[in-house]
Structures are given as C-alpha cells and as structure tokens.
Amino acid sequence: MNDQAEMLRKIVNMKSDNRQDNTGSGSDKIARVITVTSGKGGVGKTNITINLALALSKKGLKVAILDADFGLANIDVLFGIIPKYTLLDLIHDEKNIFEILTDGPDNIKFLSGGSGVEELIRIDRKKLRKFVSSISLLDKLFDVILIDTGAGLSQNVMSFIMAADEVLLVTTPEPTAITDAYALVKMVSRRDKKKPINIIVNKADSVREAEEIANKLCVVSQKFLSLRLLKLGYILYDDNVTKSVKIQRPFSLYNPKCQAAKSISDIALKLFSQKPSEEMSGAKGFISRLLSYFGV
Numbered sequence: 001m002n003d004q005a006e007m008l009r010k011i012v013n014m015k016s017d018n019r020q021d022n023t024g025s026g027s028d029k030i031a032r033v034i035t036v037t038s039g040k041g042g043v044g045k046t047n048i049t050i051n052l053a054l055a056l057s058k059k060g061l062k063v064a065i066l067d068a069d070f071g072l073a074n075i076d077v078l079f080g081i082i083p084k085y086t087l088l089d090l091i092h093d094e095k096n097i098f099e100i101l102t103d104g105p106d107n108i109k110f111l112s113g114g115s116g117v118e119e120l121i122r123i124d125r126k127k128l129r130k131f132v133s134s135i136s137l138l139d140k141l142f143d144v145i146l147i148d149t150g151a152g153l154s155q156n157v158m159s160f161i162m163a164a165d166e167v168l169l170v171t172t173p174e175p176t177a178i179t180d181a182y183a184l185v186k187m188v189s190r191r192d193k194k195k196p197i198n199i200i201v202n203k204a205d206s207v208r209e210a211e212e213i214a215n216k217l218c219v220v221s222q223k224f225l226s227l228r229l230l231k232l233g234y235i236l237y238d239d240n241v242t243k244s245v246k247i248q249r250p251f252s253l254y255n256p257k258c259q260a261a262k263s264i265s266d267i268a269l270k271l272f273s274q275k276p277s278e279e280m281s282g283a284k285g286f287i288s289r290l291l292s293y294f295g296v
C-alpha cells in the first residue's frame with residue numbers, strides 16, 4: 001500500500017476508533033455512508049458514483065456501491081455487468097450478503113437495489129432482524145458505501161438522503177439543475193441543519209463557471225437556510241464521459257488520463273481529507289434510520 005493509501009486508511013479508521021457500533025461484536029469499525037443525489041435527473045450522479053468508487057478504491061479504500069435508483073438499475077448498465085441477485089434476495093432471506101454483492105472492476109463491489117425497499121414493509125420480524133444484521137455487516141467489510149439515488153425531492157430519495165451520514169449533491173450549470181439542487185438543500189435543512197452536504201458541479205464549461213455556481217449555492221444556503229455547504233469540486237464537460245457510457249466502461253478506466261478522471265481523483269482526495277462527521281453511524285445506523293422512515 002502506498003503512503004497516500006496509508007494516510008487515507010488512517011483517516012477512515014480515526015473515525016472508527018472514536019465510536020462504538022453497538023453490535024456487540026467487539027469491533028468498532030464503521031463505514032462512511034454517503035448518498036449521491038441531485039435535484040434534477042441526468043446531471044451525472046451515476047457516472048460520479050462509479051468513478052468516485054474507483055478513485056477511492058485506487059487510493060486503498062474498500063468501497064461498495066448501493067444502487068438505489070429503483071427500477072432504472074443504472075449502475076449495472078454503466079458497468080456492463082448484470083448482477084445475479086439483488087437486495088430483494090437478501091430481504092427474502094434467499095441469499096446472504098456475500099452472495100448479493102456483485103464484483104465490479106478494481107475490487108469494488110456493488111449491490112443492486114432491485115425493485116425497491118418498499119418490499120421491506122411487507123417482511124416479517126424475523127427476516128427483518130436478519131436483514132438488519134446482514135446490512136450491518138457492511139461496516140466490517142467496507143470503508144465507504146456510496147448510494148446512488150434517483151433525482152431528489154421524492155419521499156423515497158429523501159429517506160436515503162436523511163438516513164445517510166453525508167450527502168453528495170450533484171448539479172450542472174443549467175438553471176433548472178441549480179434551482180432543483182437548492183430546493184433539495186432546503187428540504188434537507190428543514191429536517192436537519194447539520195447534515196453534511198458536499199457540492200459537485202458537473203458538466204461545467206469552465207472552472208470559473210463551476211466555482212461561481214458552487215459559491216452561489218453556498219452563499220444562498222448560508223444566508224437563507226443557515227446551512228453550510230461544502231464545495232467538493234467540479235468536473236468539466238468531457239467527451240470521454242459520453243464515449244465511455246456508450247461502451248459501458250467507467251470513464252476513469254476508459255481513459256485514466258482524461259480531465260474528468262483527474263477531477264474525480266481530486267474529489268476523492270478532498271472527500272477523504274475531510275474530518276469525518278462526529279454524527280457518523282455507518283451502515284447499521286443507516287439501515288435503522290431508513291427502516292424507520294419507511295415506517296418499518
């Protein structure tokens with residue numbers, strides 16, 4: 001492992017050392033659970049999730065992706081890999097957590113959400129308990145869990161946002177994407193003013209444009225919502241992204257030297273040089289909160 005990976009692992013484990021996971025397992029390691037979302041669709045969430053996962057994995061972290069864009073199953077399309085099982089097989093206790101984790105490139109794993117967590121509402125208590133302890137196992141297996149959602153503002157997506165420890169909010173310079181991103185920040189601020197929200201501006205024409213948009217969102221959120229956004233970075237419009245999507249290969253593998261790949265690597269570094277949130281509760285906390293939002 002190189003020096004950078006060592007440093008990142010220390011940062012990740014630093015948060016683990018400070019916290020209990022209450023599983024009674026004796027180990028207190030927890031994963032950093034980050035929901036990737038947006039107000040408007042088509043802004044680049046799935047591409048960012050996948051390539052960020054690869055960038056973090058390259059830096060020595062164990063990464064899993066949960067595809068929570070139900071029905072659209074974006075992650076497998078962009079990987080060009082069809083998962084054998086989905087979360088539903090775990091919910092119905094037909095497969096275990098190891099069987100439903102599909103191998104992606106470069107050591108990352110992904111978990112397909114299937115037709116949705118609404119299924120959880122219908123399961124009996126015994127299966128539910130098993131399901132929660134299986135999901136809690138992800139804390140032991142991974143350092144980071146990225147959750148790719150559909151576009152925001154629905155009750156479903158809001159539940160994923162509020163259940164995760166942190167949010168990664170993607171916008172483009174399009175005015176509709178910016179106003180929808182702000183609407184989402186507003187909804188989060190009504191529920192939790194302390195939820196860490198990281199902003200990424202994607203498909204910008206210039207660094208200046210990206211920075212202006214991120215700054216505006218920060219200023220407005222601070223002024224009207226008293227909520228501090230964190231500027232995580234930007235990705236300029238890059239033809240390599242569209243080309244890579246067509247051949248179902250992540251852009252950072254399709255062309256590791258492209259501008260988008262360099263930007264995502266910078267974003268990965270910035271994300272993991274942040275001091276992790278004091279409120280972090282990992283996969284176990286995430287699933288407990290999610291279930292309570294779904295009324296289970």
Ligand SMILES: Nc1ncnc2c1ncn2[C@@H]1O[C@H](COP(=O)(O)OP(=O)(O)O)[C@@H](O)[C@H]1O
Nearest residue numbers: 042043044045046047203236237238241242245
């Ligand atoms: N930085 C970028 N440069 C050029 N095209 C991009 C960029 N990011 C995303 N795209 C294109 O935008 C489209 C939507 O991306 P996707 O990741 O599926 O968005 P979402 O998950 O938010 O719906 C894709 O077809 C992709 O090719």
Ligand SMILES: [Mg+2]
Nearest residue numbers: 045046069074
């Ligand atoms: Mg998507």
